[in-house]
Amino acid sequence: MLEIKNLHVEIDGKKILNGLTLTVKAGEVAAIMGPNGSGKSTLSYVIAGKEDYEITEGEILLNGQSVLEMEPNERAAAGLFLAFQYPLEIPGVATMTFLKAAMNAQRKARGEEELTPGDFMKRVREAAAKLGINPDMLKRPLNVGFSGGEKKRMEILQMSLLDPSFCILDETDSGLDIDALRIVAEGVNALRGPSRGMLVITHYQRLLDHIVPDTVHVMAKGRIVKSGGKELALELEKNGYADYVEAA
Amino acid sequence: MAAILPMRTAAEMALIERYHAEKATLPGAAEARAAAFERFEKAGLPSKRVESWHYTDLRNLLREAPPVAGETSALGALEFDDLPHRLVIANGRLVDGKVSAGVEMLPLAVALKAGRAALGVAMGEAIDSVVDLNTALCREGLFLKVTGDATLHLAFAEYVEDRRSVMPRIIVEVAPGVSFTLIESHTGPNGVAYQKNAVVELLIGEGAKVEHIRLNAGGDKALMLSTLAAKIGTEAELSSLNFTTGGEISRHQSFITYAGENAKLRLNGATILKGRQHADNTLVVDHAVPHGESRELFRSVIDGEAQGVFQGKIIVRPHAQKTDGQMASNALLLSDEAAMSNKPELEIFADDVVCAHGATCGALDDSQLFYLMARGLPRVEAEALLVEAFIDEALEAVTHDGVREALAARVSDWMRARKES
Numbered sequence: 001m002l003e004i005k006n007l008h009v010e011i012d013g014k015k016i017l018n019g020l021t022l023t024v025k026a027g028e029v030a031a032i033m034g035p036n037g038s039g040k041s042t043l044s045y046v047i048a049g050k051e052d053y054e055i056t057e058g059e060i061l062l063n064g065q066s067v068l069e070m071e072p073n074e075r076a077a078a079g080l081f082l083a084f085q086y087p088l089e090i091p092g093v094a095t096m097t098f099l100k101a102a103m104n105a106q107r108k109a110r111g112e113e114e115l116t117p118g119d120f121m122k123r124v125r126e127a128a129a130k131l132g133i134n135p136d137m138l139k140r141p142l143n144v145g146f147s148g149g150e151k152k153r154m155e156i157l158q159m160s161l162l163d164p165s166f167c168i169l170d171e172t173d174s175g176l177d178i179d180a181l182r183i184v185a186e187g188v189n190a191l192r193g194p195s196r197g198m199l200v201i202t203h204y205q206r207l208l209d210h211i212v213p214d215t216v217h218v219m220a221k222g223r224i225v226k227s228g229g230k231e232l233a234l235e236l237e238k239n240g241y242a243d244y245v246e247a248a
Numbered sequence: 249m250a251a252i253l254p255m256r257t258a259a260e261m262a263l264i265e266r267y268h269a270e271k272a273t274l275p276g277a278a279e280a281r282a283a284a285f286e287r288f289e290k291a292g293l294p295s296k297r298v299e300s301w302h303y304t305d306l307r308n309l310l311r312e313a314p315p316v317a318g319e320t321s322a323l324g325a326l327e328f329d330d331l332p333h334r335l336v337i338a339n340g341r342l343v344d345g346k347v348s349a350g351v352e353m354l355p356l357a358v359a360l361k362a363g364r365a366a367l368g369v370a371m372g373e374a375i376d377s378v379v380d381l382n383t384a385l386c387r388e389g390l391f392l393k394v395t396g397d398a399t400l401h402l403a404f405a406e407y408v409e410d411r412r413s414v415m416p417r418i419i420v421e422v423a424p425g426v427s428f429t430l431i432e433s434h435t436g437p438n439g440v441a442y443q444k445n446a447v448v449e450l451l452i453g454e455g456a457k458v459e460h461i462r463l464n465a466g467g468d469k470a471l472m473l474s475t476l477a478a479k480i481g482t483e484a485e486l487s488s489l490n491f492t493t494g495g496e497i498s499r500h501q502s503f504i505t506y507a508g509e510n511a512k513l514r515l516n517g518a519t520i521l522k523g524r525q526h527a528d529n530t531l532v533v534d535h536a537v538p539h540g541e542s543r544e545l546f547r548s549v550i551d552g553e554a555q556g557v558f559q560g561k562i563i564v565r566p567h568a569q570k571t572d573g574q575m576a577s578n579a580l581l582l583s584d585e586a587a588m589s590n591k592p593e594l595e596i597f598a599d600d601v602v603c604a605h606g607a608t609c610g611a612l613d614d615s616q617l618f619y620l621m622a623r624g625l626p627r628v629e630a631e632a633l634l635v636e637a638f639i640d641e642a643l644e645a646v647t648h649d650g651v652r653e654a655l656a657a658r659v660s661d662w663m664r665a666r667k668e669s
Binding site for chain 2: 048049050051052071072073075076077081082084087088090091092093097098101102103105106109141158162
């Protein structure tokens with residue numbers, strides 16, 4: 001599903017990713033854990049297509065197709081979704097207007113009909129109810145004045161409405177209290193399925209108590225230094241990253 | 249010793265000659281006209297050496313003074329078609345329309361000759377060459393006396409095939425306690441270098457509420473000069489929005505004077521420019537009495553090699569205590585060649601006031617664009633969404649839903665046209 005091969009990335013001449021290789025299969029939930037500064041967020045941005053990064057070597061394939069030459073919106077239409085660590089505030093753009101524009105833009109890119117207003121409203125209402133999102137929030141400008149928890153819930157709402165085939169969750173647990181974490185994790189778990197892959201990026205093991213991964217990868221100094229099953233997360237929680245950082 | 253004569257441009261000479269030739273037949277207000285002409289003759293057209301005209305060098309831009317546009321019966325499509333009460337002013341002359349019960353209307357010439365109206369009474373202490381020129385030479389226009397709640401659309405339309413000029417003057421007196429909405433639209437043909445110098449004077453009575461919306465959708469070669477001079481009475485409110493999208497060169501001036509205490513002003517601007525357009529918003533808000541409140545919000549979106557200018561001056565006179573003034577001008581530049589000049593000024597002579605100003609200028613936010621694109625919006629759509637939201641904040645002042653939506657639709661059409669070109 002997602003294949004990253006020997007990825008080297010620089011920003012302003014500084015190397016961030018150093019030959020990162022990772023494969024996530026359909027139906028698999030892979031977790032990437034690593035200390036601050038190991039390049040986790042850079043990896044998520046590079047997969048989603050943010051400018052400013054120079055890819056000097058390597059390849060990223062989604063369902064066998066290279067995404068490196070694609071614009072971020074083309075990657076989204078191809079099924080990729082990044083839940084941001086820090087969702088952006090967009091003043092003046094009502095959340096509903098944005099959701100409709102995003103859903104219809106992706107449908108259009110895939111050659112599908114636009115949603116009818118009724119169908120759109122129904123989908124949003126149902127998805128919002130599952131995540132405990134107050135309908136009033138949907139009338140407000142996107143993410144403006146939302147709490148950290150509200151912003152993260154809004155990311156998962158978008159994820160469920162846009163129905164992507166591959167999801168990247170970048171530090172989705174940051175800024176969440178334990179109740180909000182549970183709601184968000186339930187939202188994510190509801191989207192797990194045999195045809196969907198997920199990459200969960202996190203600094204702490206606690207998110208992985210709620211979203212239990214199939215595989216865990218340790219990232220240090222811009223590459224994967226160890227891979228294993230879900231028990232690897234527990235070992236990291238106990239022993240920390242120091243050994244891996246030194247070895248990397 | 250020979251007298252030293254100032255160097256006159258061809259346009260200045262033509263305008264001076266026109267005044268002398270027409271003086272005897274200009275309708276009414278002879279003294280005000282003579283005083284205005286004397287100032288104009290002395291100062292000439294303002295050049296960039298005049299501080300308030302520094303960014304719009306009119307002396308250089310107005311190279312000739314074309315003849316006055318003639319009568320026309322051609323009527324094309326007009327803006328805001330769904331508003332019930334509309335006066336159509338073609339080439340400066342009233343040709344069609346009706347007003348509602350609370351509005352009395354007289355042709356300018358009749359009102360001036362009868363002494364019902366005077367020229368320049370809403371200008372306060374402001375003196376301006378373009379207004380002087382209009383005062384000296386204006387023939388066409390209207391006097392409106394509003395005594396009951398009303399909404400009126402003045403549809404100014406130019407039907408000219410060649411270089412022509414129009415100089416309408418509108419004088420509006422709003423009685424105490426009345427709510428009045430005045431909408432102006434200005435349209436004209438593309439490809440014709442016509443010139444317009446329109447002045448609107450608003451005298452707002454005690455406790456009256458006036459909403460004023462002006463749309464500049466002039467032709468793409470037009471030189472559009474316009475002035476709103478307003479005097480706000482005690483506890484009265486004025487909200488004015490200038491929306492500029494047309495004209496090659498345009499300058500909208502607002503001279504607002506507080507004539508009574510506890511008056512409120514909201515002055516907004518929305519400007520969208522492309523190609524080589526130049527648009528200037530200049531305002532002077534004169535807090536001459538205590539307890540006045542003013543809010544100014546100007547938003548500009550500039551593409552191509554276009555240039556925007558904002559000059560905002562808030563004056564707080566020595567006894568105008570408890571004045572509360574806030575002014576902001578924000579510009580979005582969509583190309584590397586686009587330019588914006590921001591000049592906010594506060595002149596405060598009282599010591600117990602709250603006044604602030606801010607000016608920003610920048611490109612679209614890359615992080616916001618990336619976020620929207622990562623959700624599937626193509627770049628052009630993401631940009632349009634951000635630009636529309638940016639302008640929308642200045643349009644919030646418009647309470648008439650239909651008018652506000654029509655203006656917002658202009659912004660999205662403009663962005664769509666930008667994508668296609």
